Amino acid sequence: MNETSHIAVTTPTSDADPFAPENLEHPEPLHQALRAAGPVVHLTRYDVHALARYEEVHAALVDWQTFQSAAGVGLANFRHEKPWRPPSLLLEADPPHHDAPRRVLRELLAPPALRRLRQSWQTTADELVDTVLTGDGTRFDAFEELAKAFPLRVFPDAVGLGTDGRDNLLPYGNMAFNAFGPRNELVEADAPRTAELSTWVGGQCTREALGEQGFGAAIWAAADRGDLTPEQAPLVVRSLLTAGVDTTVHGLAATLYAFATHPGEWQRLRERLELARVAFDEAVRWQSPVQTFFRTATTDVSVAGTVIPEGSKILMFLGAANRDPARWNNPDRFDLTRDSSGHVGFGMGIHQCVGQHVARLEAEALLTALARRIEHIELAGEPRRHLNNTLRSWAALPVRVRPTR
Template sequence: MTVDSSVPRYRQNIYEVDAIVDPYPHYQRLRALGPVVWLPHQRVYAVSRYADCKAVLLDDESFVSGDGVSLNPVANRLGRGTTLNSDADDHATKRSVLAHRMTPKALRKMTTTVEEAADGVVARAMSMLDVDGVEDLATALPLSVVPDLVGWPEDGRDDLLRWAGATFDAMGPINCRSVGAAKAVAEMMTFAHRVVKNRSVLDGSMGHDVLAAADEGTIDPKACPALMVDYMAPSLDTTIGAISSALYLFSQHPEQWQAVRADPTLIPGAVNEVVRFESPLRAFSRKAARDVDVGGVPIPRGSRLLVIYASANRDAAEWDRPDSFDITRDAARQLGFGSGVHGCAGQGLARLETRSMLQALARRVERIELTGEPKWAVNNIIHRLERLPLELVPSRGEQA
């Protein structure tokens, strides 16, 4: 591919380990270079400014997902059949099979169940001397909710986190992580095929809806395995990322934790600010369906364009003090869950789980204190903590 020499190049590899662990200096340099930057290592255009990212995400006719949203052709081929890798009527049909379970009305019916699960998770964590915020809190809640919602049989749940992480790693560029993830992704798809063949999904679940839609002719039966895993990985890792980041950020900003405890109505806005500040998803790509301009830069038809959500959420042209965590700001327009027709369908559930966890903690915990060095996971797509040693200091009522 011949790239216009006027398009600036960014020659550092944003998928190196150091850049994955601390991406924000790279994002700042990308934004400074221009509205569109060429990444030689991945041979893709990248947009990193808020306005340009949102414009691309909202223009689903010029920038399509049907040819995949990954940075390598193998993952794009394997992702065919999912809602993520589909467009127009095909996307709407597949999404309709599952999305009715993620409507505000449906989620309201789940609220009590999720809140009770969050209370139980927090109670167990507070009985422990050493708490890992990732394993004991951020992971425990989604694992108690999502597999039942999707309808995943009990015998396949031990591998869900490993498979979910591998699914996202495989969607990066061709590197050691995406190649290394291939075996786990193949395992997950093999299991999904077996679940569909044996019809071993839980009654009344998303998986049950998928099989019913195939029986009714709404979708091709061959799409069932892909749709079975469609919501599983995103509903786990993004929520784990949001909850663990919230715990870490409140440990570093105790005054904001006290504000939340004093006024729990701040929690929904705090969830948006957490997602803005530490976006669980780094970036996905789109393919240009026609010659098109982005920020005045011509993008040739057939080009792949990387939309860096996490950079958009730190753009000083959009946000006042973007590198400051502030739960009182209006962060509702953050792009951490994407935007447009491909906006994360599971974001309502992710918000509910994160909100429920913070509410449960606010009732019981005076302070969230870091007791060791946190460790960030290394994943091509997901931005989340891998380890977060904490002490949950109980409030006076809990101590009594």
């Protein structure tokens, strides 16, 4: 991508609504149409430019100077509209404001720092799987009893959250990710609880509400050292609570769905437990729990011959890029032999998900526990989606399993 060139092309247009229920439920046909239409498509309904091919999405993600996050990663343009909450210091900020919060979290959530959690999380995962399989536990909702239950148990503990009110975390995250889209029915459905959920989450980010040994306390300690300001600390804790739960929950559900529909890959995992993290990354590529994010052009910029004017919103289809056949062989298949590194399911560049190693560790623990106890997993009914403007979410994932003898 480069600044405005003198070569102009006719930009394809589409009146499709990416946030319509049918496209949120089944995004693949729209993704295919957008990729086929061209490297840039003008979405007339929202007057935004869409990028759905891997090359252009990847390039926009790493070019933070041209494709700005500070004007909001949703449809709302913070240059002209007041955010509904104080902007995220990670998602909705660019250097230099982005630097200190990211540096603190990067050190806090780096793989060496997470090693102390590995054994306790594995023990918790083993106990959870044993509980689910107790009695006639051969048929259950894998979303509710595994993908949702495990992160809601271990991650808030790691942050230092109290036990009361944890059921607010997913509704708050759902609301926050819905807010990146247009003000449609999904946003309106969240409105009655917006103040309540925002107040609760804000209360959990204070120094007094957090345990002394968790990630939250470490963030406040960074403020005490001067690595963050006291005003930044609660916003960094909030970022953990917003982005660290929903995306992992739905990523784990995607992985379990993948195995329930690809029995050969489940056997491959059982034979090689070290593939657990590979499986999670491949599922994130294949299902892309975060489907879209916006950027804003800081200058007139030419993308594949299309000039996107300064100040315009750009909608990046991460899910479409992750299934671009120009980048991936047989992209619609979940395949543990694939090298899925380079997928954009966690973003890319300086705004790449800083908590991805935490999500991988959670996935490793849960998948390892399951692979040791279950010979076979399959769907036991029709999975149900929970619609969200940004997330590829789940409501139910009924499965039938055959435990090891």
